[in-house]
Amino acid sequence: MDYWTIVDEVYNITLSLSFFILTFLMFYIGRKGFKEKNRYGGISTILCGFCFLIFGYVNSTARFFPYPYNGFMVWWIGIILLINLVFFKIIKREIRKTSINTNLESSDGSKKSILRRYVERMTKENPYSEKISLKMELIRKTFHLSGLLLLLAYFGFFALYPVTLIISDSVIELINDLGPTYTLLWGDLSLFPYVPGEFQAVIDLTMMALIGALMFAIISDLIRIVWGPEYSVFNFLTRSMLRNKEKNAAGPQIYIITGFIFSYMLYMAGIIHILAWFAGILIACLSDAAAALIGRRYGKHKIQVRSKDYKSIEGFLAGMIVAYVIGLILVGPIYALIGALIFFITDYFPIYTADNILNPIVIPIGIQLFKFLFGLPVGWF
Numbered sequence: 001m002d003y004w005t006i007v008d009e010v011y012n013i014t015l016s017l018s019f020f021i022l023t024f025l026m027f028y029i030g031r032k033g034f035k036e037k038n039r040y041g042g043i044s045t046i047l048c049g050f051c052f053l054i055f056g057y058v059n060s061t062a063r064f065f066p067y068p069y070n071g072f073m074v075w076w077i078g079i080i081l082l083i084n085l086v087f088f089k090i091i092k093r094e095i096r097k098t099s100i101n102t103n104l105e106s107s108d109g110s111k112k113s114i115l116r117r118y119v120e121r122m123t124k125e126n127p128y129s130e131k132i133s134l135k136m137e138l139i140r141k142t143f144h145l146s147g148l149l150l151l152l153a154y155f156g157f158f159a160l161y162p163v164t165l166i167i168s169d170s171v172i173e174l175i176n177d178l179g180p181t182y183t184l185l186w187g188d189l190s191l192f193p194y195v196p197g198e199f200q201a202v203i204d205l206t207m208m209a210l211i212g213a214l215m216f217a218i219i220s221d222l223i224r225i226v227w228g229p230e231y232s233v234f235n236f237l238t239r240s241m242l243r244n245k246e247k248n249a250a251g252p253q254i255y256i257i258t259g260f261i262f263s264y265m266l267y268m269a270g271i272i273h274i275l276a277w278f279a280g281i282l283i284a285c286l287s288d289a290a291a292a293l294i295g296r297r298y299g300k301h302k303i304q305v306r307s308k309d310y311k312s313i314e315g316f317l318a319g320m321i322v323a324y325v326i327g328l329i330l331v332g333p334i335y336a337l338i339g340a341l342i343f344f345i346t347d348y349f350p351i352y353t354a355d356n357i358l359n360p361i362v363i364p365i366g367i368q369l370f371k372f373l374f375g376l377p378v379g380w381f
Contacts, residue, residue, distance in 0.1 A: 004067075004187040004188075004191060007067075007071070007187070008067040008068075008070070008071075011067065011068075011070045011071040011073075011074050012059065012060070012063060012067075012070050013060070014074050015059055015064075015070050015073055015074055015077075016056045016057075016059045016060040017056070018056075018074075018077060018215075019052045019053070019055045019056030019059065020052075020053070020056045022049070022052040022218065023049045023050075023052040023053040023056065024049075025049075025222055026045050026046060026048050026049030026052060026250065027046060027049045029045050029222075029225055029226075029248065029249065029250065030042045030043070030044075030045035030046035030049060030249070031046075032225075032248050033045060033248040033249045035248075036247070036248045038244075038245065038247060038248050038249055039352045040245050040249075040352050040353075040354070041245050041246060041247070041248060041249020041250070042248075042249060042352075043352040043353055044249065044250065044255055044352075044353055044354040044356075044357060045249045045250045047353060047357060048250055048254060048255060048258045048357065051258050051261070051262050051357075052258075054262070054265075055261065055262075055265070058265060062269075064204070064207050064208070064211065064265075064268075065204040065205070065207060065208050066193040066204070067187075067191065067193070068186045068187070068191070068192070069193075069204065069205070069208055071186065072208075073208060073211060073212065073215075076212055076215065077215050077219075080215055080216050080219050081219060083233065084219055084220055084223055084233055087231070087233045087236070088223065088227070088231050090115070091115075091119060091230055091231050092231075094115055094116055094119040095119055095123060095230070097116070098116065098119050098120055098123065115236075118230070118236055119230055122228070122229055122230035122235075123230060127229045127230075127235075127242050128229075128242045128243065128244050128246065128247045129242070129243060129244065130243065130244050131243075132242075132243060138293060143238075143253060144256075144284075144285035144286060144288065144289040145285070146213075146285065147278075147281045147282045147284070147285035147286060148282070148285075148286075149163075150206065150209075150210075150260075150278075150281065151278060151282070153202075153205075153206055153209060154202060154206050154274070154278075162202050164201065164202045164205040164206055164209070165197070165199070165201060165202050167205060168194055168196075168198070168201035168202070168205055169196045169197065172192070172194065172195070172196055175189065175192065176189070203268065206264070207261070207264055207265075207268065210257060210260050210261045210264060211261060213257055214254070214257045214258065214261060216234075217234055217251075217253045217254055217257060218250070218254050220232045220233045220234035220235070221234060221250055221251050221253070221254055224251075225248060225249070225250070229242060234251075234253070252354060252356045255354045255356035255357035256284060256285070256356040256357065256360060258357055259281075259284065259356065259357045259358070259359065259360030259361045260281055260360050262360075262361050263277050263280055263281070263360055263361050263364045263365070264277060266364070266365070267364075271368065272364045272365065272367075272368040273331075273364075273367075273368060273371065273378045273379075275330050275331050275378045275379045276331060276335070276363075276364040276367040276368050276371070276378055277364045278330055279326060279327050279330040279331045279335070279336075279339050279363065279364065279367060280339070280359065280360050280361070280362075280363035280364035280367070281360045281364075282326045282330070283322075283323045283326050283327065283339050283340075283343050283359060283363055284355075284356065284359035284360040284363065286322055286326060287319040287320070287322040287323040287326065287340075287343050287359075288319065288347075288355065288356070288359065290315075290318045290319050290321075290322040291311075291315040291316060291318055291319030291322075291347065292315065294312075294314055294315050294318035294319075295311060295312040295314055295315020295316075295318070296315075298312075298314050299311075299312025299313070299314045299315050300312065300314065301313040301314065303316075305347070305348050305349075306348065306349050306350065306351045311347075311348075316344065316347070316348070319343060319344075319347065320340045320343060320344055321340075323336075323339055323340040323343040324336050324337065324339070324340040326339070327339040327340060327367075330379065331367060331378050331379055332376070332377075332378070332379060332380060334370075334374065334376060335367045335370060335371070335376075335378060338366055338367055338370050339363050339366070339367055342359075342362055342363045342366045343359060343363065346358040346359050346362055346363075
């Protein structure tokens with residue numbers, strides 16, 4: 001076994017170990033949520049933990065992506081940890097300053113910084129609320145547009161190549177320019193797994209983008225749960241739009257990215273069709289956003305769902321219409337109806353599980369199951 005093979009194994013083991021550590025932390029936090037009477041957050045967090053356990057096992061046996069990209073991911077995790085550590089130290093310092101000076105104006109009469117106002121709001125007010133404002137809900141749902149970014153990353157748009165293919169070709173050009181420097185850090189250029197224009201790079205790097213996004217979000221979220229929301233970079237960037245369901249539990253961004261990765265893993269294994277995957281994630285993103293925003297803005301007729309929450313009929317209709325339109329475009333009218341029906345079921349019936357993790361997993365699997373039963377092609381071609 002040569003040196004670079006050993007390096008490859010070390011990086012892959014480290015990545016798998018990262019998932020196993022996240023598994024332990026999710027189980028710990030989920031148990032904590034149960035103790036604090038947050039069964040919804042506790043079960044959803046534990047479900048994420050089971051997904052991470054599967055991710056770690058799959059990466060240790062089949063690998064999500066080849067060397068050196070497993071090394072790139074390990075370095076990315078290290079960078080995220082460093083960023084969060086620096087932010088933690090900055091907030092710690094600001095909290096000490098805030099405890100000394102509690103006036104609206106600082107000692108020299110100047111306005112307080114955004115960071116100082118954020119710290120004061122986080123430490124003097126309860127950042128968790130039962131219901132956030134419509135404006136905050138709108139900002140929160142803009143993160144659901146990530147599904148469209150994934151569509152561009154994988155398929156591109158008319159004359160635009162898939163974004164991941166552009167990135168892959170750019171990386172190849174960069175390492176050729178770096179030459180000896182790259183060889184010193186990552187080994188001979190012949191070890192690089194892709195050639196320009198190779199579509200396998202699109203498949204692998206899409207998974208890399210998903211896992212990279214998960215690591216960015218979850219490290220910050222773990223800090224929020226364990227040490228407090230004021231120490232979370234993600235919480236700072238999103239202006240603290242936290243609900244009571246997220247207290248002592250993972251946030252909805254963790255649920256939805258975890259669902260994305262799980263179902264994409266099934267696609268990489270050849271179990272589900274790529275269009276079924278995209279139908280699932282876009283329905284999870286856009287239909288959920290439409291249901292929430294239309295329900296908040298125009299919902300007049302309320303019904304109580306199984307979780308005891310109140311939702312509007314208008315919101316349900318908006319979500320199902322958007323779900324059907326997305327399915328119609330991607331997988332055809334029959335599977336679109338199935339996708340919309342599954343969206344309704346996961347939105348109405350679950351009592352203690354977040355639909356953000358159920359939709360991107362159950363919808364693609366459901367479409368694929370009915371493809372097996374009906375034998376009809378997925379999509380229009």
